[in-house]
Amino acid sequence: MVRGTTLTEKLQRSGFHISVAAAFALVLAPLFLVVWLSFFDNEILALPPQGYSLRWYRAIANQPQFISGLTLSIVVALWATVMALAVSIPAALALTRAKFRGREVFLQLLMSPLVVPAIVVGSALYMGFVEAEVQTGVPLTGSTLGFAMGHMLLVIPWCLRLIAANLVGVNQAVEEAAQSLGATPFETIRIVTLPLIWPGIVAAALFSFVVSFGNVELSLFLVAPGQTTLPIAILQYLQWKIDPTVAAMSTLQIVVVTAALLITDRFVSLSKAI
Amino acid sequence: MTAIQIERASKRFGTVTAVDDFSLSVEDGEFLVLLGPSGCGKTTTLRMVAGFLDVTSGTIRIGERDVTRLPPHRRNIGFVFQNYALFPHLSVHENVAFGLRRRKVADAERSRRVNEALALVKLDGYGARLPRELSGGQQQRVAIARALAIQPDVLLLDEPLSNLDARLRHDVRQELRRLQKLSGITTVMVTHDQDEAMSVGDRLVVMNNGRIEQVGTPQALYREPATRFVASFVGRGNFLPGKPTDDLGSFITASGLTIAAAHLRRDHDTLLVRPENISMERAGVTGANCFPATVEVATFLGSSFETTLRLANGDLLAAVAPGARATGATDWCAGDNVTARIDPEAASGLRAGAVDAGPAGNGIGRHGGRNSVPAA
Numbered sequence: 001m002v003r004g005t006t007l008t009e010k011l012q013r014s015g016f017h018i019s020v021a022a023a024f025a026l027v028l029a030p031l032f033l034v035v036w037l038s039f040f041d042n043e044i045l046a047l048p049p050q051g052y053s054l055r056w057y058r059a060i061a062n063q064p065q066f067i068s069g070l071t072l073s074i075v076v077a078l079w080a081t082v083m084a085l086a087v088s089i090p091a092a093l094a095l096t097r098a099k100f101r102g103r104e105v106f107l108q109l110l111m112s113p114l115v116v117p118a119i120v121v122g123s124a125l126y127m128g129f130v131e132a133e134v135q136t137g138v139p140l141t142g143s144t145l146g147f148a149m150g151h152m153l154l155v156i157p158w159c160l161r162l163i164a165a166n167l168v169g170v171n172q173a174v175e176e177a178a179q180s181l182g183a184t185p186f187e188t189i190r191i192v193t194l195p196l197i198w199p200g201i202v203a204a205a206l207f208s209f210v211v212s213f214g215n216v217e218l219s220l221f222l223v224a225p226g227q228t229t230l231p232i233a234i235l236q237y238l239q240w241k242i243d244p245t246v247a248a249m250s251t252l253q254i255v256v257v258t259a260a261l262l263i264t265d266r267f268v269s270l271s272k273a274i
Numbered sequence: 275m276t277a278i279q280i281e282r283a284s285k286r287f288g289t290v291t292a293v294d295d296f297s298l299s300v301e302d303g304e305f306l307v308l309l310g311p312s313g314c315g316k317t318t319t320l321r322m323v324a325g326f327l328d329v330t331s332g333t334i335r336i337g338e339r340d341v342t343r344l345p346p347h348r349r350n351i352g353f354v355f356q357n358y359a360l361f362p363h364l365s366v367h368e369n370v371a372f373g374l375r376r377r378k379v380a381d382a383e384r385s386r387r388v389n390e391a392l393a394l395v396k397l398d399g400y401g402a403r404l405p406r407e408l409s410g411g412q413q414q415r416v417a418i419a420r421a422l423a424i425q426p427d428v429l430l431l432d433e434p435l436s437n438l439d440a441r442l443r444h445d446v447r448q449e450l451r452r453l454q455k456l457s458g459i460t461t462v463m464v465t466h467d468q469d470e471a472m473s474v475g476d477r478l479v480v481m482n483n484g485r486i487e488q489v490g491t492p493q494a495l496y497r498e499p500a501t502r503f504v505a506s507f508v509g510r511g512n513f514l515p516g517k518p519t520d521d522l523g524s525f526i527t528a529s530g531l532t533i534a535a536a537h538l539r540r541d542h543d544t545l546l547v548r549p550e551n552i553s554m555e556r557a558g559v560t561g562a563n564c565f566p567a568t569v570e571v572a573t574f575l576g577s578s579f580e581t582t583l584r585l586a587n588g589d590l591l592a593a594v595a596p597g598a599r600a601t602g603a604t605d606w607c608a609g610d611n612v613t614a615r616i617d618p619e620a621a622s623g624l625r626a627g628a629v630d631a632g633p634a635g636n637g638i639g640r641h642g643g644r645n646s647v648p649a650a
Contacts, residue, residue, distance in 0.1 A: 173359035176326050177417075179346040180353040181373030181424060195363045 031254060038247035045242045056248040066249055069233035075144060076229065077212040080151035081205050087152070088159035088204065093189065095160075096167040107160075114157040122221035125150050129222075142224025150222050154215060155208035162207065166200030167193070199268040206264060210257060276337040276427040276460050277302045278323060283332030285318050285484075292318040294484040296332070300428075305454050305461045307475035309468065309507065315484035316464045317432055323462065324430050325349050336427050347376075352421030352459075356433040358413045360405040366392070366416050367401035373424035391423040392416075394453065411442045418450070422457060429454070431463040435470060447474050468508050472496070480504045498537065502626045505546045512552075512591050514545040518623060525623060529589050534563050535621035542623030551620035552593035554581070557611040563621075567591070567614040572606040579606045583614050 002012040041051035060066055088110075094100070095107055113121060129140040140146040170193060178188040194201070216231045223232055230253070234246055278300040285293040293315040300306045308316040321327040323334055325346035334342050341349050360369050370391050374384045392398050395415035405413055414434060421429060434450070435443045451474045454461050465471050471478050472492040480487040480495065480503070488500045492508070499505035502513055516527035518538040525535045525545040535545060557566065567583040570590070583591045591614060595606065 171357065171359060173355045173357055174361060176324075176346070177353065177355060177359040177420075178361070178372065179326075180324060180349075180351055181420070182347050182350075182376035183372075184347055185345075187376070192361060 034247050034250045035254065037244050038251045040244050040247075043243055045244055045247065056244040057252075059243075059245045060249055060252070063233075063237070063245065065228060065233040065236070066230065069228050069230035072144070072147075072227060073213050073230040076147045076151055077209045079144070079148035080155055080212045081208040083148060083152040084155045084159045084208050085201065085205060088156055088163055089194075089201070092160055092163040092167055093193075096164055110160050111157045113153045118154065118215065118217035119220075121153060122150070122218040125153075125218070126221040142222070142227055144227075147219070147222045150218050151212040151215065154218055155211050158207045158211055159204040162200050162204040163197060166197040170196050202264055202268045206261065209260075213257075277335075278428055278460060278462065279333070279335040280319070280323070281333040281335070283319070283322060283329045283334060285315070285322060285327060286330045292484055293322070296484070296486065298479060298486065298489070300460055300462055302460055303458045305451070305463070305474060305476045307471040307478045308462065308464045308481055309471040309475075309478050310466065310481035310487075311507070312466060314481040316466075316481050318484075319481075320430050320432055320462060320464045323428075324351055324353050350424070350427050352424060352426035352429045354414075354417050354421050354429070354431045354434045356436055358405070358410075358417045358437070360413055360416055360420070362405055364404075365401060366397070366403050366405065366408070369405065369416055370401075370420045370423050372420065377424065387423055391419040394422065394456075395419045395449075410438055411446060414438065414446060415449075418453065422453070422459070426459070429459045429461040431461065433464055433466070435465070436467070443470070450474055472508070478508070480507055497620075498622055499546065499624055501624060502544055502546075505624060510549055510592065512547045512549065513626075514547065514589070515543060515626065516545060518542055525621070527589070529587050531565070531585070531587065531589065533616055533621060534618040535623065536619050538623040542625060544624050544626045545621055546624055547591070547616055547621045549580070549592045549594040551617045552583070552591060552595075553615045553617070554583075554593060554595040554606070555613045555615055557613055559613040559615070561615070563616040563618055565614045565616070567612055569606055569608055569610040569612060572608055572610075574605065581606055583612070585614065 002009050002016060004010075036049075037045055038056055039052045039054070040049040041053045041055070042049060091106075091110060095103065125146075126141065129146055132138065133140050174196070175188050175192055178192045179185070183191065214231060215229075216235060219229045219232055223229065228236070230249075234249060238246060278298075280296055280298045283293060283296045284291065296315070296319060308319060310316045318327060322329050323336075325341065325344060329342060332342070333340060336349065336351070361372065364372070367388055370388045371384055374387060379387065388401070389398065392401060395418055397412060397415055397419065400408065400412070400416075405416065408416065414437075418434075431450070435446055438446060447470055450463075454474075463471075463474065475492060477489060477491055478495055479489045482503050488495060488504045490498075495504055495508045499508060505511050505513070514525070514527040514529070514531070514533070516525055516529075516531075518525050518535075518540060519532075522538045522540065523534060525533050525538060525542075527533065527545065533545060533547075555564075565585050567585050569581055570584050571582040573580040577596070579595050579597075581593050581595060583593055585591065593614060597605070
């Protein structure tokens, strides 16, 4: 913030306010546009509106692939999140609390899905799953388990970074105090460390859920006929039609995610964890 | 019996030796203070006793038990941290109950002991609060209650007062002393503050470079420090390099003064004169150990003056003197001509270097008698 009353200071202050407003506009404009378009009466997505209606919300009900896609997206995102947390929490503890050889390599390995393009990860996973299926007979391609495992790779970097950052913020003397009072290392993690980084874990879970929920590139390789996620269902729908049904569906998504964020924030302060 | 025996403990971090062949026994019920500058290995020693650090070599015994390879949670120690380290997500009551829960103490008994511990540190009624709702001094008392509630074999305190402000620090250290005598628990405290160490410790251990410089009661360390390091760390002093006369009755300084002093040994190479053992009298007084001097600096401290005196041969001496009655005036002023009289009983010889180090006397300029103020 620029304080003061000289002309330069006033100009600098206005400049600051304008750039903040511009940044907000840039972030919110597409969201606003999607919500607005979803209420248009138009047959195709276009400006200006020819009137307003809720018919595109009703139209969602006639698109079964949207409903089943939404279900699969949620199931996959939940499983991916749970599995990623199960891997990331112990990994983050090891990375921040223990000194061992190859620590840096271990970290980079877990972070690598961020570096490798998702489309490459997707194709590699697909080939791997096919090969594994041929060898073992376990159906992986197109299965929810295979799907969730793929998405788990995608979200581990997010979980790991957030949880590790929160762990670094925990005063280690508190953990030592627990041990001096008779808590085993495992008890210390369970009753002291995890409660202290709880906001970070919740934030990590939310991030994972959202990242998995919105992913297209990886999912493209993992879907099976009749089993598709919402983003892919939308993509396929857009290949044939450009009516506001897609905008209505997206608005619903925005509502769901916003509600989830608001409810979570009431219980844990996410701003502290990120 | 819960004495602590540390036998030849060493700790190396890579090529750095933090604690070097350290042996010490702390007696049952004793309040022992490890004193030294930062980096001297005192905290490392304490953390090895607690089990937070493994010893590189050596043995640590608490009572009859050899705890050298025992993890901290099986040592039954109370540890108080510099930054309190309370569990921020638990109430004061639950913080104190933590160790009792780990020991599966039944509900009623646990509750009773928590309240007892809180009463001991005069925090009854604060059980429901969260740590962040307490002041620093209160948090530190919760930390002490938490450590004592488990009835540990020994209490270890790591710079427990250094995060408190000066006034509070004075109160809490009295409190600490009271609690320790009341519970009779064997206690080891680490500090770099000499006043703190002298006011609470039964015995002090002065450490330097990972080794023990001297062990003794506060009085012994103050009056007969073995080395210059100890003398400068415990109290203030004037250090005059030189050597004793053959009859060991006087000390001849490198700057040419002959000072009568009791308690000299042949291997002493430095004479220690505490500022309060130099009395200031009017100019012209003669007698044993009387030296004409000029006041260079005089600082009024309320109950006394802190002065720097320049002797005729150029030596500077720090002296503490009450009002200037000797000269008829009330205050000492720079430029006053006086006589400095050194109490021969209180001037003691010591060795400049470590007791077991090589030739001493290095690093002390030809102009002795600089006053040395320990690092705050």
